[in-house]
Structures are given as C-alpha cells and as structure tokens.
Amino acid sequence: xxxxxxxxxxxxxxxxxxxxxxxxxxxxxxxxxxxxxxxxxxxxxxxxxxxxxxxxxxxxxxxxxxxxxxxxxxxxxxxxxxxxxxxxxxxxxxxxxx
Amino acid sequence: xxxxxxxxxxxxxxxxxxxxxxxxxxxxxxxxxxxxxxxxxxxxxxxxxxxxxxxxxxxxxxxxxxxxxxxxxxxxxxxxxxxxxxxxxxxxxxxxxx
Amino acid sequence: xxxxxxxxxxxxxxxxxxxxxxxxxxxxxxxxxxxxxxxxxxxxxxxxxxxxxxxxxxxxxxxxxxxxxxxxxxxxxxxxxxxxxxxxxxxxxxxxxx
Amino acid sequence: xxxxxxxxxxxxxxxxxxxxxxxxxxxxxxxxxxxxxxxxxxxxxxxxxxxxxxxxxxxxxxxxxxxxxxxxxxxxxxxxxxxxxxxxxxxxxxxxxx
Numbered sequence: 001x002x003x004x005x006x007x008x009x010x011x012x013x014x015x016x017x018x019x020x021x022x023x024x025x026x027x028x029x030x031x032x033x034x035x036x037x038x039x040x041x042x043x044x045x046x047x048x049x050x051x052x053x054x055x056x057x058x059x060x061x062x063x064x065x066x067x068x069x070x071x072x073x074x075x076x077x078x079x080x081x082x083x084x085x086x087x088x089x090x091x092x093x094x095x096x097x098x
Numbered sequence: 099x100x101x102x103x104x105x106x107x108x109x110x111x112x113x114x115x116x117x118x119x120x121x122x123x124x125x126x127x128x129x130x131x132x133x134x135x136x137x138x139x140x141x142x143x144x145x146x147x148x149x150x151x152x153x154x155x156x157x158x159x160x161x162x163x164x165x166x167x168x169x170x171x172x173x174x175x176x177x178x179x180x181x182x183x184x185x186x187x188x189x190x191x192x193x194x195x196x
Numbered sequence: 197x198x199x200x201x202x203x204x205x206x207x208x209x210x211x212x213x214x215x216x217x218x219x220x221x222x223x224x225x226x227x228x229x230x231x232x233x234x235x236x237x238x239x240x241x242x243x244x245x246x247x248x249x250x251x252x253x254x255x256x257x258x259x260x261x262x263x264x265x266x267x268x269x270x271x272x273x274x275x276x277x278x279x280x281x282x283x284x285x286x287x288x289x290x291x292x293x294x
Numbered sequence: 295x296x297x298x299x300x301x302x303x304x305x306x307x308x309x310x311x312x313x314x315x316x317x318x319x320x321x322x323x324x325x326x327x328x329x330x331x332x333x334x335x336x337x338x339x340x341x342x343x344x345x346x347x348x349x350x351x352x353x354x355x356x357x358x359x360x361x362x363x364x365x366x367x368x369x370x371x372x373x374x375x376x377x378x379x380x381x382x383x384x385x386x387x388x389x390x391x392x
C-alpha cells in the first residue's frame with residue numbers, strides 16, 4: 001500500500017487550460033477501481049505499488065491520444081513499510097497537530 | 099494569484115514519521131493568513147506569488163529549528179495570467195469532467 | 197524514447213547522507229543497460245517508457261532492501277512524440293541559446 | 295549553501311519545444327552570477343537559499359514576458375546544515391559508489 005501523487009501536463013497544445021486532459025487521466029484511475037483524490041495541482045492515488053505505477057503509465061499516455069505532442073509528468077511516491085498508510089490517515093496525522 | 103504545492107521532507111531524523119514536522123510548516127501558512135489545504139503528500143497554498151515564495155522559504159526552514167540536518171523540499175507552482183484560478187476552481191474544472 | 201528524472205529519498209534512516217542509497221539505485225540502471233546521468237539532485241535516464249518505468253519501480257524499492265522503512269521518490273517524465281529527444285540533445289537545445 | 299533544481303514549463307504556447315524559454319531562465323541565473331548546470335530536465339543552481347529562491351521567482355516569471363499565459367514550475371531544494379555540499383560533491387558522492 002503506497003500513495004502516488006501525479007500531475008500530467010500536455011505541452012504545446014495551444015491552450016492554457018489542461019483540465020479536460022486531467023479529467024481523462026482520472027477516468028483511467030476510476031476505471032481501475034483505485035481510490036483517488038483530485039487536488040488543485042494533481043491527482044493522488046492509493047494502492048499497491050504495481051497498480052499505482054501501471055495507472056501512472058496509462059495516465060501519462062492519455063494526452064497523446066488527444067493530439068498532444070509532448071507530455072511532462074511529475075510523480076511522487078510515498079511508500080511506508082513500517083505501518084499501513086492511507087490518503088486519509090496521512091492527512092489526519094498532519095491536521096491534528098496544526 | 100497562484101497555487102503552490104509544497105512537500106517538506108526532513109532527512110536523517112531517525113523516524114519514518116514526518117507528520118509533526120509537516121504540521122509545523124502548516125502553522126507558518128496559517129499564521130500568514132494564507133488559504134491552504136493539506137493533501138496526502140503535501141500542502142497546497144493559494145495567494146500572490148511573493149507571499150507563496152516567502153511561505154515556502156519559511157516552511158523549508160522549519161525542520162532545521164527542530165534538529166533536522168537536511169531538508170529536501172519539493173515545490174510546484176501553477177500560475178495563470180489569463181484567468182483567476184483558485185484551489186477550488188482548479189479541482190472543480192477537473193471533477194466536473196470525470 | 198523518453199527521458200526520466202528520478203530522486204529516491206529514504207526517510208528516517210538516522211543519517212543525513214543518502215549517496216550510498218542513490219548509488220545502489222544507479223546500479224539498477226547500469227545493469228539494465230540504460231543510458232543514465234547522475235545530477236546533483238537525482239538520476240536522469242533515457243529509454244523507452246516501459247523500460248524507464250520498470251527501472252523507476254526497481255530503484256524505488258532498493259532502499260527497503262537496505263533497512264529503510266519509508267521511501268519518498270520523485271519522478272519527472274519528459275516525453276515527446278513529434279521528434280526524437282535524447283539527454284544530450286535536450287541539454288544542447290538549451291545551452292546553445294544561453 | 296544549498297542546491298536548487300528547477301524546471302520552468304510554459305503551458306499552452308502552441309509549440310512542443312520549450313528550450314528557448316528555458317534558455318531565457320538560465321540567463322537570469324548567469325546574470326546573478328550563480329553557479330549552474332543545465333540537465334536534460336531542468337537547471338540546477340548552487341548558492342545561499344535566499345539567492346536561490348530569488349532566482350527561482352525570476353525564472354518562473356520569464357515565460358510570461360514572452361507571451362505565455364500559464365507557467366508550471368517545479369522546484370527541488372536540497373539543503374544540508376551538517377556539511378558543505380556543492381553540485382560537484384553531490385554527484386561525486388554518488389558516482390564513486392556505483
């Protein structure tokens with residue numbers, strides 16, 4: 001069980017808006033049945049590492065299907081083996097101490 | 099008005115948990131009166147770029163005050179000049195299309 | 197052919213130095229026969245996307261084999277389909293215009 | 295003394311190539327007299343944290359001067375207080391162990 005944060009950015013599309021591209025990448029995650037959360041700068045997904053990496057690859061490819069010539073994707077993987085960590089527990093661990 | 103996503107990671111602290119450090123960095127943002135949101139992998143902040151960069155610098159310094167010897171900080175700035183973008187509008191623009 | 201930049205950070209190891217961990221991750225890339233370059237903040241690799249993602253997964257796992265309980269990995273994928281891009285050509289395209 | 299890795303990406307420019315934009319951001323660093331290195335995915339800079347953050351802000355602004363409507367900038371700061379770290383020493387510490 002790990003957490004992956006991903007931002008997929010199509011470059012050179014001629015439009016500053018990328019939300020429709022990002023929505024397409026989220027559908028990939030939804031269809032894979034993974035738990036996810038849309039943030040202001042990306043998408044956070046929870047699952048085993050293999051599923052997360054597979055989702056990330058598929059999400060990265062999506063904008064090419066819609067005509068983009070270049071895609072820059074940023075991924076952060078947060079992976080703990082000493083305890084079970086979820087998207088919700090990660091946020092709560094911080095928020096309770098603010 | 100821009101959006102900044104920041105993850106501050108103290109390295110070499112001897113403990114896998116970093117939530118208490120992250121909570122300290124969020125207090126910085128709270129004290130500056132900036133709008134923020136804690137995500138599973140970082141903190142997203144909304145404001146003018148100068149305030150955001152000042153917040154990021156201060157947040158980055160916090161773990162050193164608590165004994166960390168090394169801090170690795172990742173920042174993403176998303177900045178649009180063609181329209182007013184907020185944390186909420188960014189998420190909604192994606193979610194409505196999923 | 198794409199370019200992947202990766203930083204693998206073990207968290208909670210008790211030591212601020214992470215270079216021996218990073219060197220282990222580079223050996224993975226070397227053993228896979230992929231072209232790579234060590235930068236001050238990470239490792240850049242060149243290859244087809246599947247190989248790059250496989251390398252990234254294996255690199256991310258390495259610190260756990262050496263006792264780390266948490267690993268935070270940052271990955272950037274730069275992928276162009278309109279032209280062949282290499283690590284060298286990417287740098288040259290910038291440097292010649294400075 | 296810290297190390298900062300920055301990637302400035304103009305979005306919606308209509309062209310997949312961003313090297314001329316990146317070259318402009320490097321001129322900022324050069325003009326500030328900071329030591330820097332162009333990598334296949336970004337620019338690495340060495341200096342005190344205040345100078346680095348000032349450079350990052352100025353670099354982030356550059357594409358707007360050339361007509362971009364949106365800029366997404368990724369920054370990594372690697373900062374050690376237990377020892378003096380340079381771009382060169384960081385690479386050497388890894389390379390000698392591969």
